[in-house]
Amino acid sequence: MNRRTLLGTTAGLGLAGLAGCSTLAQASVSPPDLPTEEMQSAGWEQTDSSERTLIEQSYGPVTFTAKGYTTTHTDTALTQRIEDATLGRVTSQLALFSATRIDFSPDVGNLPAGIGREEVLNEVEASARDQFRDRLADAGLSDIQRIGTGSFDVATGESASLTEYEATYDVPTFEFPVEDGTTVTIDGDALAVRGDLAVWHHGDYALVAGGAWVGENFARSATQDISDAITVSVDVDLGLEPETYREEIHAFMRQTE
Numbered sequence: 001m002n003r004r005t006l007l008g009t010t011a012g013l014g015l016a017g018l019a020g021c022s023t024l025a026q027a028s029v030s031p032p033d034l035p036t037e038e039m040q041s042a043g044w045e046q047t048d049s050s051e052r053t054l055i056e057q058s059y060g061p062v063t064f065t066a067k068g069y070t071t072t073h074t075d076t077a078l079t080q081r082i083e084d085a086t087l088g089r090v091t092s093q094l095a096l097f098s099a100t101r102i103d104f105s106p107d108v109g110n111l112p113a114g115i116g117r118e119e120v121l122n123e124v125e126a127s128a129r130d131q132f133r134d135r136l137a138d139a140g141l142s143d144i145q146r147i148g149t150g151s152f153d154v155a156t157g158e159s160a161s162l163t164e165y166e167a168t169y170d171v172p173t174f175e176f177p178v179e180d181g182t183t184v185t186i187d188g189d190a191l192a193v194r195g196d197l198a199v200w201h202h203g204d205y206a207l208v209a210g211g212a213w214v215g216e217n218f219a220r221s222a223t224q225d226i227s228d229a230i231t232v233s234v235d236v237d238l239g240l241e242p243e244t245y246r247e248e249i250h251a252f253m254r255q256t257e
Helices: 037-040 075-087 115-138 242-254
Strands: 042-060 061-075 095-105 141-154 159-171 175-181 182-186 189-202 205-214 219-225 229-235
Touching: 037 219, 042 075, 042 115, 061 075, 061 115, 061 242, 075 205, 095 182, 095 242, 115 141, 115 189, 115 205, 141 189, 141 242, 159 205, 175 229, 182 219, 182 229, 189 242, 205 242
Parallel strands: none
Antiparallel strands: 042 061, 061 095, 095 205, 141 159, 159 189, 175 182, 189 205, 219 229
């Protein structure tokens, strides 16, 4: 399955390169505060972090900058379980979470020429959506669609703007050897993938948090005659639990600060 990597190549959801400068930030930005112990106990591990200047724009004598710190996390326990269960045939990362804290200088409420928080946050949100979609595509997903918007209550007390996505991931056909070079073929299929992205402003900074997860289980059966008297049957059931992954990712999103 190395021709595709489900969600595994994403360096960060949403904000890896917003409009304007995308070079490494010169000043330190605090990382988002996450429920680290809860994530680790559930089998999630941090797989990447990056600090970047996301927006750099002059308004008269004032240069406005937005700098973000992104961390990306993968359910490595799930990945390992599926790899072991399929004898190494499925190695994709099936659930991903990422969060970004964005610091503004000067504060968005102090910008000249009528430029304020709403305009900046609209730009942040639009860019976050574009980047999220691009990264799903880069991860080998197809039929990516934004299927809804809404609100999402977070622990910091705000109501975040929520965007919902769906996509498909093509599980390729793979084979298991059974006897004297004979193999049993398991037909691949397109699995549904779901994703949510939340953006909100808290105090003097903004937060982006979201994730994507496989949206259905993969279960298949196949038989192969290896002699006139022997028929081999192979059952594959990955035991995927989309609702569990959704609840976990939503809990991480909600507790991002």
